[in-house]
Amino acid sequence: xxxxxxxxxxxxxxxxxxxxxxxxxxxxxxxxxxxxxxxxxxxxxxxxxxxxxxxxxxxxxxxxxx
Numbered sequence: 001x002x003x004x005x006x007x008x009x010x011x012x013x014x015x016x017x018x019x020x021x022x023x024x025x026x027x028x029x030x031x032x033x034x035x036x037x038x039x040x041x042x043x044x045x046x047x048x049x050x051x052x053x054x055x056x057x058x059x060x061x062x063x064x065x066x
Contacts (some may be wrong), residue, residue: 042049 042052
């Protein structure tokens with residue numbers, strides 16, 4: 001693939017978008033996907049998330065009182 005209108009200027013041919021760093025972008029997207037899944041699970045509100053929210057609320061209340 002060559003740059004449009006580029007003569008033999010000694011520069012490497014360009015690539016479009018993410019192709020040159022595809023592995024890096026895929027890793028980042030998987031990390032974001034995992035974070036979104038975790039947020040979704042917490043928002044669904046199971047017994048574990050309710051317990052964590054109660055624990056966090058109690059900790060915040062203790063900090064405010066001190």
